[in-house]
Amino acid sequence: MPVTIDDLATTMAEVAGERLPADVLDTTFVDLGYDSVVMMEVIATLERAHDVRLGDDAVREATTPRALLTLINDAKAGTEAAGRSAR
């Protein structure tokens, strides 16, 4: 199951104090008023929830909700593929 914008909105509500508003897939987190510490917290929470590691550059690379979802879903797909091939 890929991570959706709705999942991200819920995570943001928990760790950043507010749900993401609608229609912001391509708005930058900076424009939404979130600093890098908030994004570190959001990314760490997503990493734990989905058992993936995005690496230290994720905060810099995931400039928009869409970019963050792509990063995490690619990582998830990679982890799941690796899990299948290991079996």
Add this chain to the structure above:
Amino acid sequence: MNGPVAVSGIGVVAPNGLGTEQYWTATVNGRGGLRPVSRFDASDYPARVAGEVTDLPVELLPGRLLPQTDPMTRMALIAADWALSDADLDCASTPEYGVGVVTASSCGGFEFGQRELGNLWREGPRHVSAYQSFAWFYAVNSGQISIRHGLRGPAGVLVADGAGGLDAFAQARRLVRRGTPAVLAGAADSRLCPWAWVAEQASGQLSPASDPCRAYLPFDAAADGNVAGEGGAILVLEDADSLARRRAPYCYGLIAGHAAAFDPGTRVGAEPGLLRAASAALADAGVSAADVDAVFADGAAIHDLDRAEADTIAALFGPRGVPVTVPRTMTGRLGAAGAPLDVAAALLSIRDNIIPPTINVTVDDNYKLDLVTGEAREVPVHTALILARGHGGFNSALVVTGP
């Protein structure tokens, strides 16, 4: 640059009242806020009474700030909001570097830190919040206040346990005299979580009494330790001329004098630090002991410390030579924030010409103090001396005068 520095706004969050007027009404009427600890189960600890702030209106803060703030930071932010609004100071319309902030802290964000250390211990480093990087830190209140209001003037934090709360006003006054038109100054502290509570027990100064009315009795023969509380006060300090020019709604008075002194350690015959601090603060204010209308005492409620403070007051003013009060008996001791709350109370005493009482205390005559007990005392108040001490030999004194 020794011009007068005035107070134009006060914001208070206290166990016996939220907001300046609620706190002050409770305080002049002797209504205390000490209760059995309810924040966590303290029944197995040696000390079980605290001054808790209940019903803090966190809805006044942006939701985004809540996940990243300890209770003490929320209290500091709310007190700062109220102080700015009281002063009618719009930070957005002041010059870019025109407003600064100086707070004091005794311990940082203990409750936040406890939760994250718990996460580290139980779950591992990946489960520690990124917000822990600043939320526990003793400078966090200055940082969050400056971010919230876009303050780009000088900022800092003073750490000198209970005395630091007065030193913050000295530093803020220094910044105003160097040219920053307005500086927020004060403190909010909270130590009401199990981790902080254990650290507090180690001080050996907390009262074992379970009755809130018997737990904090400074200058009483029955004194047996004190009570920890949470909350604080943030004040707006301004250059007195610019305050008048911008037609600020009210001037509470002037930060007239300050001094800090360390205890002399084991040197025989050396003058105690508190006496040196108090004398030097009066000299800095250009007032004599006879000018002082009220003393807001540190009031440790530990026999040796009460003796040292009573001796200091008697040395300056003579036996029973000045009205002395400890409104802290209504709030507990708020770490670095107790002294800023006393400064607020002193300025309100000046405004209303009334000295709030020290509650629950029957003064021990041996201290030779004119302690205001029972009811508030209505007398003209123009000049007040505030005393504060901190663990490890810190002593500070501040003089405030009417406008």
